[in-house]
Structure formats: C-alpha cells, structure tokens
Amino acid sequence: MNWGILAPGHIARKFAEDLQYVPGARIAAVGSRSLDRALAFAEEFGVEKAYGSYEELVADPKVDVIYVASPHSEHYEHTLLCLNAGKPLLCEKAFALQTQQVREMTTLAKEKGLFLMEAIWSRFHPAILQTLEIVQSGQIGEVVHVQADFGFKAEYDVTKRLFNRDLAGGSLYDIGLYPLFISKLLLGIPDEIKAVGTLTETGVDMNCSMALRYASGATASLFSTFAAKTDTTCTIYGSKGQLFIQSRFHETTGLTFYPEEAMPQSISTERKGWGYAYEAEHVQDCIRQGLTESPLLPHAFSIELMESLVEIRRQIGVVYPGDEK
Incomplete structure (x- = not known):
C-alpha cells in the first residue's frame, strides 16, 4: 500500500521509520509547503515523489492513503483536502480543534466512502491491548480510579508550536490527550469533569489538571x-x-499486576520500533476491508474525546482561533 506523507516534521519521520515493520507498506510521495523540506525528506527515506504543496500530494494517483502530520490547527483543513481528493487517511491527534470540525470530518468520510481515523497510536500498542484485556477479564475487579500523567520540560519559546495559540499549542492537546485517552478507553464518557490549568502569556496551558467522575462511580x-x-x-x-x-x-x-492477596506479576510486552507500525498496519487492514472507520477506534470515540477536550479547554480558559464560530 502506497503512503503519502503530508507535512514531513518530527512525528512524520518516526512514522516513516516504522513503516518498515508494516507488511506491504511503502512511502510513495511526500508533500510540504516547502519543496526543499519535501526533497530532504524524500532523500532521507528513499521516496520517489516530493511535492512543494499538499494539493499536489493528494492529487498523486499512486498514493493509496495519506498520513497527516501537520500541527493540530491544520488537521481539519488537511483532512477535508484529502477526503475531497478521494484519499483515505490517518490524521494525527488531536483530530481537530472543535467538536463540530470532527463531526464534519467523519461525516464527509462516510459520505465519500473513505477511511478516516485519528492517529491515537497507543490504542494499537500491545501493552494497551493487554491492559484492556486484563481489565475486561475482571482480574483487578471493578475499576475504582485511574491515575495518569504526561509531562516533559519544554523550552519556553513563544515562537514554537507548543506555545503558539494559533497552532493550537498547550499541554492538553499535545500530551494531555494521552491520559484522557486511557481514562476514556477504560471508563467511557465522564459524567463530570473538573479542570484547572496554568496558562502562559500566549494563552495556552503550561499545566492542566483534570478530575473526572463516571456513572459507574469510578x-x-x-x-x-x-x-x-x-x-x-x-x-x-x-x-x-x-x-x-x-x-x-x-x-x-x-x-505490573498487583493482585490483592498475591505477589506482583511483571508482564513484558512487545514494541516494534517507535510503536507507530501497529496503527499503520491496522489502517491498511481497514482500507482493504472497505471500512470507513476503525472498529477499535471508531469515529464516535474521537467525537466524544474531542467533546471532553473542548470542555476542559473551556474550564481552564484556553481559546483557539475559530472557537467563537
């Protein structure tokens, strides 16, 4: 299956490296707003075609599926671009900025009969699959509480994407999505969310703390x-x-599994490369089956996740361009 890479940045490079572990996968083309960047990526990964625009990439008849790795702020526009060109795609998370955008994206995919999935790669990791299996088997009983964090020290540079409001910067959409994802995977839609955050002078969140309550009592x-x-x-x-x-x-x-009245059990799990191969292989399988969405990460999951992200942003006071629409 011939992949097209839209926006050859840091994550796209990791994804490209991991395609070597995916049977039948190859990169056929790369597109960037900078032809020089596209050419450099093509040379690095042995890609035949390099385009200086996204429009040229999606028009390439040899491209079977596109991986969208642009900033969060561009995901809505680039997803519509791919779908309107007749291309199925895997779009990086966060899927978009607002829930209405995600609804439009998924509706268009279904109307056109094209596959679309948010690139929450963790959903397909062997460790997360095994976690889900252990929890659903009842080995730890009823889930009472989930605690998860994700943090790294980033250089505070207001010109960079992480702190740029126009590019949907902030910790929540970039890395806070992971703790929110695992809680949703295990517990579903929260009945109540309480969030507080610390904002930078650019108006995005440096810190975001979330407390959630579910119908089960968890x-x-x-x-x-x-x-x-x-x-x-x-x-x-x-x-x-x-x-x-x-x-x-x-x-x-x-x-590590800690039974109530037994010794802890260590469980080792597989990870190929960076770990992106699992989602790429799943995407290829879904496309070959003629699906428009993943049975493991359906459109409804992404819509519900975005609803939570938007509510958290509202509570902590992060406003992105287009929120007023």
Missing part, C-alpha cells in the same frame, strides 16, 4: 505539563488489585 486524576518531567505512568486501581502501566505508559513495554 473517578480519574489526570495531569499534563510542559514545565517538568513527570513519571508518565498510569495506575488502574481496582476492587481486587492494581495494574501499573510503566513509563512512558502510552508506549510502554511493561506492566
């Missing part, structure tokens, strides 16, 4: 920050034991 404590390196772990507390997802939990190679 709760979650989630945290993201650009101000400090955190443990970046996840602990799932159950009525019969605990499951600890080792650092960094969204891409880990190890779990």
